[in-house]
Amino acid sequence: MYYLQIAAGLALLISFIANREKTLKAVKISLKRFWAILPAFLSMLVLVSIVLFLIPDTLITEYLGSGGKLTGVIIASFLGSITMMPGFIAFPLCGVLLEKGVLYMVLSAFTTTLMMVGILTFPIEKAYFGPKVTILRNVLSFFVALIVAVMTGIFFGEIL
């Protein structure tokens, strides 16, 4: 559960024992980088808090369960792109939807765009990659997700 915290703590300790000066320099770099990106993080948090209020989980469940094959995939990929949800919430939700008869390809479109396309993380990604590349990368990711969804549909015999 806390493996990142443990790893960071151990690494810091070992580094400190090995070389104090280098470790101090590392901490300075950490603080500088963190400080630089903080405004972008704040923008993201504000965006996330508003969008998650406007699009609650119940609404997502409702929309994923409705519609045909094509509309289902389009709605799912749209929802996956604009929202943000940790895996430990998204996958159980998909498990429930699957039992309700929602197609694998719709769930694939939703989970893959959820992971790959980040409209809410735009402020942060933009700070590193610039707006043009961020948009380009996310559009490419969106198409990759669509292809994954279609292939899922083919292999599960849901299309053709």
Place this chain on the structure above:
Amino acid sequence: MKPRNIIRTAGLSCYFIFIVLSFALGFSPGKAIGYNLFSFSLDMLKVLPCAFILIGLFEVWVKRETVEKHFGEEAGIKGYMWAVLLAGTIVGPLYVALPLAYSLHRKGARLAVIFTYIGASAICRIPMAIFEVSFLGLKFTAIRFLVSIPLVILSSKILGEYLAKGGYQISDGTQVTTE
């Protein structure tokens, strides 16, 4: 202050005033947004300091030659493999992968490999995949991995090589490189 910073500060100020007023006056949508902000901030605070500590350590301890050898021009196809492995085993969400991408870039990793790393960190984190399998089945996850990884590598290669020609640089987060 630059104009864009003024806009951002003004926007953030309005937002926080709205949240505080919502709690003071009992406006429930505003309170719900406030709770969302609080729980997400808490989640990020658990992860971010550790991630940035590791990035700082990476910067001082990992040699440029090591990064160039595994992630640079000379690495060839192996570079993509390392990127997927690194993404699958080490770091989590995009906002953690991005600062590391900048560090890799500074130390001589190829753009195509960095975009592969970013893409792969979204789709093939091993702990998440185990979770996915238990709810949607192995077949579902296997299809996703086998289809998406080659596509991520391909699209990253195209994007990376196209940008490398124009001398594109990843920013440290303080300024925007391409407008």
